[in-house]
Amino acid sequence: MFADDDMQVVKRNGKKETVRYDKITSRIKKLCYGFDAKYIKPNQITQKVIQGVYDGVTTHELDELAAQTTAYMATQHPDFSVLAARISVSNLHKSTDKTFSDVVEKLHKHVHPKTKKPAALISDETYATVQKHKDAINAAIVYDRDFEYDYFGFKTLERSYLMRLDGAIAERPQHMIMRVALGIHGDDLAGAFETYEMMSQKMFTHATPTLFNAGTPRPQLSSCFLLAMKEDSIEGIYDTLKRCAAISKYAGGIGLSVHNIRATDSYICGSNGTSNGIVPMLRVYNDTARYVDQGGRRRKGSFAIYLEPWHADIEMWLDLKKNHGNELERARDLFYGLWIPDLFMKRVEANGFWSLMCPNECPGLADCHGAKFEALYERYEAEGCARKAIPAQQLWFAILDSQVETGTPYMLYKDACNGKSNQKHLGTIKSSNLCTEIVEYTAPDEIAVCNLASINLGSEVSGATHNSKRLGRRRFEVSGATHNSKRLGRRRFDYSRGPVRGDTRRPVTGGASGWGALIRGPSLGPVRVAETCGRAEACDAYLVGASWCSKVSRA
Template sequence: MLMRVSVGIHKDDIDSAIRTYHLMSQRWFTHASPTLFNAGTPRPQLSSCFLICMKDDSIEGIYDTLKECAVISKSAGGIGVSVHNIRATGSYIRGTNGTSNGIVPMLRVFNDTARYVDQGGGKRKGAFAVYLEPWHADIFEFLDLRKNHGKEENRARDLFFALWVPDLFMQRVQNNEDWSLFCPNEAPGLADCWGEKFEELYKKYEKAGKAKKVIPAQTLWFDILKAQIETGTPYMLYKDSCNRKSNQQNLGTIKSSNLCTEIIEFTSPEETAVCNLASIALPRFVREKGVPIESHPSKLAGSNGSKNRYFDFDKLGERLLQLLLSI
């Protein structure tokens, strides 16, 4: 497998392929699962994480997004998808003169897709993380989706859930103030801005009476904590902090992280963010003074208890450079 992966990464660069093979076989680092699954195969999709946003609040947009999730999952990619722009329960649908069923039935379709389109054809389960901002009018139903009790038609237990939290919500919680819930179809643009612009638009909609419901902010906060205690989700990321620290501010507002929340990248209906992963084995860099690193017994790995042991940062830098050249 390691030789297949090395050749799949470097192709006709034989020297680099052999170097990567030896480094992996000596356990200096390993590549991520999609790379191990797919390198050197007819479909060499090597990336781990994909960030997408709902393409449009329409049947076409929803199912185009669902198809993209299925295609990514087929090739062993993990997915983070934001659904802030999907209209809430009871919102008017102009095209059919009806009303929306909200995000729960839609997310059940995504749930079934994650179950059906497993990663790499039976290698592991599909993994989708769904991000929602806490001003969305379906937020309480969203928090219940992974719970172990309740009606099955209101649950989506094979998805992972995350909140994309603006600072304004936490301020309202801290000050025990009210929090307004909106439908993005009736109060558009909240997901597309952050910081002061978000606060201005949010308060503008509050004054205009566009809220679907007004609740104490702490009521929602305690429901979030209850869901975390019962199910382990939603995990929480902070919208304003993520955007404030991003070097992609020129592209637009960042709307989510990925499945494992370790990257923050810009997405749009036309742009999918991608990241490649690998893991380096830090215990391999623990050294005994006077002993060549290749001669270290395995019992030294991970231990810095002896005064004669130290961490070899120079060797770490060397191996990191070699790893980066193979990602």
Template sequence: MSMYVVKRSGKSESVHFDKITSRVRKLCYGLDPKYVEPVVIAQKVIQGVYPGVTTVELDELAAQTAASFATQHPDYSILAARISVSNLHKMTNKLFSEVVTAFREYVHPKTGAPAPLISQEVYDVVMEHRDTLDAAVLHDRDFEFDYFGFKTLEKSYLLKLHGKIAERPQHMLMRVAVGIHLGDIPRVIETYNLLSEKYFTHATPTLFNAGTPNPQMSSCFLLCMKADSIEGIYDTLKDCAIISKYAGGIGLSISNIRASQSYIRGTNGTSNGIVPMLRVFNNTARYVDQGGGKRKGSIATYLEPWHADVFNFLDLRKNHGNEMERARDLFYALWIPDLFMQRVQGNGNWTLMCPNECPGLSDCWGEEFNELYERYEMEGKGRKTIKAQSLWFAILDSQVETGTPYMLFKDHCNRKSNQKNLGTIKSSNLCTEIVEYTAPDEIAVCNLASINLSKFATPASDYSGETGNFDLNKLKEISEVVTRNLNRVIDRNFYPVEAARKSNMRHRPIGIGVQGLADAFMILKIAFDSPEARQLNKDIFEAIYFGACNASCELAKDEEPYETYDGSPASQGILQYDMWDVTPSDRWDWAGLKERIAQHGMRNSLLLAPMPTASTAQILGNNESTEPFTSNLYNRRVLAGEFTVVNKHLLRELTSRGLWTSSVRNRIIADGGSIQNVPEIPKEIRAVYKTVWEISQRIILDMAAERGAYICQSQSLNVHMAEPNSSKMTSMHFHAWKKGLKTGT
């Protein structure tokens, strides 16, 4: 039976093994010929050929085959991406301006109505500067993505026409740059180049929506219940639904909602408490997904531990029990005052209260909270008095079973906030890195971007900890660019609800995070828990904070300070590290910066907020955020199937030393991705490639606190315990609290 292939033009021709080999070989430039063998890929592809197979299918098969060889050498992942990218390039228009025109002129095939995917404003800018922008797009940079990064873009990020991807990764990045800066072409080109060179990335909603008719570019929205009434609850629910529709993650404070059995004056009845209400929010999160099926709606609800319904709150995600008392699609967090931690530590009593009977507790913090809470206790207004530790152990049980509630420390969040002049901060967000003021008429918003730390590390030649280099000056410059960009995002953003626009324009908070901290340490050949890594961890965040403060001050000079700047700690010469009683290094001119801030102010109330970076780190090929690697070997699932992936830094190290043998590979697989029990691997390499399970979690918390002095919001933080028990978990939580962390674990 003769085998023939159908080309993209629709013509048929015979299948030629040599042609397949030649196509793969052309894409192997710069890859290690000792490991990457085009003939082997071609042989596997030929086995999957059938009469009438398309060239598109052949390319996909070749890419999947190359990806399946990635456990032999990381260059195979690069080759897999190149095949996929080359395939996309053959199916898409090259010129950015023509792609934008097609998006602008799109007509919905079923309704026949115009359905433009690009805003008029962005289209006009692109048409006016089409030659400049078309020339600036460097398509070869698409080949810099690894296979899993490219597949992530392909699945969710690149815009489609008629169900087919019509945008290349470089087009997307230019769309984002124009969407942010519009007619400021030098800034557009600067942003495009830094994005495409992978120095930083904007957050997922910005990549999704920049340049579109409804450019909702914000990641996080924080709300408090508008009122403890049917009107207040359902107004808040509607806001949550609208925000979810436009791909926003939500943090919601519910501490002011009356507890069950509380009196309702309007009907002379009693309240059912927070559980039935949260089931309604749960169903809304399920129904309203983010942007029509891209991501399920995400809502984290925050409750203070004095609330009388707290035990029911802890059960909401559990797998057993009465279904009418479960709401498993929400996430849960506790907003914990210091007083509760002190009572647990001293094995004291704890009084549960209803906010309807003991008002004002969620509106104050610190000594003011302590006095009010203890006054209600003395007056006998509480519902029930229990041992603080009985609630504590219920919290730990819930964490072991469900992973929630997250624990955030209310007093640390308020004490160390540059927004403390606005009022009491009542919650964080889904990922626990955003800490912003909310009010019934203000929905806090945060626009995010993350800096790729692996870009600033020059590889070390040995394991002494002294031969690599990390470019802190360049890092500071990138932080300044990101700060300017996020300010433009605030200005250009589409706000789903007016209360969000009002808040963002008044306070202008931004959230700069990082990804690839663990990758940077590996490039520098230093262990995650080494003194060198701990020092660099501090230096990195000091540089980012200095750059962000400097750029925010420059913007205030050119425009004006944010509206509520007066009365803030920054307006009194107090920056984040001052609130931690930390003295910064003398690398940067902090005294000069404070003088400039005193003169010009700041454009933003908040600047740093290291977020999880789950999707964008995959796009750029980094480990997430500030996290250590959880394993040196893991499975990645994409639409084409599941692939085994090996830590690329380790793989390069072992292949260069001739240590990547089948016996070593099998031993690592048997040990679940650990290399600590592989004697062939030198000790200094094993130290650098410890997984999170092999690093002291106390050190993880210490490093979070050490960089925390330069983080004016908070930080997403995971702690890993193979065999958690109440003693270990109590020790961990109290260590985080005593270290002054805003986000516990």
């Protein structure tokens, strides 16, 4: 077959050999098992790959070129994406150690490349467990499961989740999963292997902080952190900023309420001056989110800022994420959420007026809800304490304009959240989290924390029918995944080391575990799947079973 004596490829051992068309085709063909030959033709892929080959290309680069070329062809058939992932996985396997215990040893004995000081990437506890049980742990890993990812999924792992040594990837996906399992379970090998099997077979997965940090010297495994601004002062603002930076460093997402920060032109007793309001402050938080990204440039920092619509700076706040306007009045890297009292919606519905107030001049509005809030708010209105009154629908349409242009603010309803929460006895809840799926109590000295996991119903439902035996088996598998993920959520609270001191009480007294259900398109067909479809009904049955198991596992 085709060979060009002028084109040399550098092998992994440093030797050179002539680039051969047939060898590239043979390598691709070996990874095409299970595909329909009518769509996946190795020769066609090689023809495209050979066009990008140059003299001195390494086999690593050649594999990456082949993977990228194949990935571009995924619009022709989805199997091309799987094949591209297989090429990349095979390339990674050739560049990394196969034995998990050897990888852990290298990560544990890592030294800083410049100062040569010890910089272990694996905790002493995890390293000791692996060394003690290395034979059993190594034997439990099934590396062929690495080839079951599609290209996008594998590249996401490669880019952000797999641990590196001096810039080079050291882990394989199965290594990462086993590290997470051992980081949570420690010496409990039975529990670790059960978790490994479920995660390895994609029955469920832990959230990003757990995948990043489990088994490391800093096992911060929690996903969501809810904070209240410590106090309306320079000390309070920057103490809270420091907390946010520390949380973001270890991959936590942040929900922060700023209802108590005084509005623009509010009097400051300590300096005999006036406040600049929340916009300049939030620009500082915006730059912190950009600077202190998650896990050291592995994922962007993410802060959601919550504000109640009575705050006098609400109109400027609604413009912070817009793509036009004065740059000094924008903070586009933050997310925004409205914490809406029912009274505002009543005024909108009645086309009435809405009064804007400063929390420094009208204290206590953020600390109450329901009838107490309405009474206090209307008292301030009657006393003439409001900065100004505007048509409620004017503000409502400004909110909608911002949503159309930026996708934010989120809309959460303060009275409903507080009235239905099982933490309402603690006090008024002031915000949700970054992704708005939990509502927990916060205080200046208490940070709410949530651990997350996701159950992949796509893997459970695929091929399901109304056959009672199959449905029963599948429900059992979903229940097992649910019970395991809930139990692991509690274990993560036990093993997780919080990034700041203020969060140490919440996992015990008010922490939460969240689980989500992911339904993949290939399992259910198009998103427009009919509600009467058997597989959709099976999904409903699994969700009911998973919800029941989730409640039972709390007992």
